[in-house]
Amino acid sequence: MKLSDGIEQALHCATLLASLPNGGLLSAKAMADFHGVSPSYLLKHLQALSKADLLHTEPGPRGGYRLARAPDQITLLDVVLAVEGPEPAFRCKEIRQNGPNPLPASHFKAPCQINAAMLRAERAYRTELCAVTLADLLADLAAADDGSIAARGCAFFDEHMRRSKPDPTPTT
Amino acid sequence: MKLSDGIEQALHCATLLASLPNGGLLSAKAMADFHGVSPSYLLKHLQALSKADLLHTEPGPRGGYRLARAPDQITLLDVVLAVEGPEPAFRCKEIRQNGPNPLPASHFKAPCQINAAMLRAERAYRTELCAVTLADLLADLAAADDGSIAARGCAFFDEHMRRSKPDPTPTT
């Protein structure tokens, strides 16, 4: 059982976008540079998040990605399912019925208890992920540090962050 | 995220062995036939279970595998970890620190909240698996059906089941 690296990238990008002021955009390339990961691979996962309606995309030269919903309306589970797919990790192949000497059919009326137990565990996993939103992560970050990432005014964001609406901000 | 098929095979074999009368043995080939799976692949996982001290192996012409402990002393988590390895599915690569314009070091004093949340979910998963023993599975089976698998006296078991000793003494 191994989770793909794309999960970590997608989660960090989502958190990053959540930390931007409302309407803030970042291009895929900017996020790839910021995290030091392959742009092509990141693109793939950003597209998955877009298709899952978690991100909204703004095309064109001043385009980029922004959250499609408020940070407290996006859970970690949303992101994980968008990238990894909705299927459970454990797929019961019903090998108990494969044998050359099958057991009486009455034995299989009941669902496979092994499958049931594995899916129960997986549901606990998802429940835990569903309980955490992007907003929660930002709050924890703000508690440990004293401000959101973007609020610190890194040169990186001054350079790459954009706004979805043409907002003529006075240059200071 | 996909769990290997070997997990299902290992779990079913463990449950099968647990359903045998005390001291009952089955060869790897017999279990592979019974489940209709590749013997070589199953062998690999049975060996993993042996190394994890979940199964005990009896060599020789009348040999095979039996449980190393009582069914209520083996949890699903034991089996899953023996096959999949102990490492968590989510490995934080700390990509937040990779960027060309690193954030101030104070930002990284706190552990990555994303990593923490993912590991918390994984712990919930394992806790759930740890709560179920092979004995629990047999009990559920007995409730749905009216007897354990082996107790039904299938021809298959009459043919392949063996006993480790003429005087089976349950080990602790």
Added chain:
DNA sequence: GAATCGTGGATGATATTTATCCGTGAATTG
């Protein structure tokens, strides 16, 4: 009309699954 960005499919790399071979240990047999 040219440059920039997101979209989608095609390609190579890596991990997983499957299959095969030979070595070791134990019980049966003569």
Added chain:
DNA sequence: CAATTCACGGATAAATATCATCCACGATTC
């Protein structure tokens, strides 16, 4: 008591699925 047979143990290699990367296309802005 030694040769034979059966079953596990471990290494190796081919086939397959998945992961990661790259390249061409259409859309949008300046």
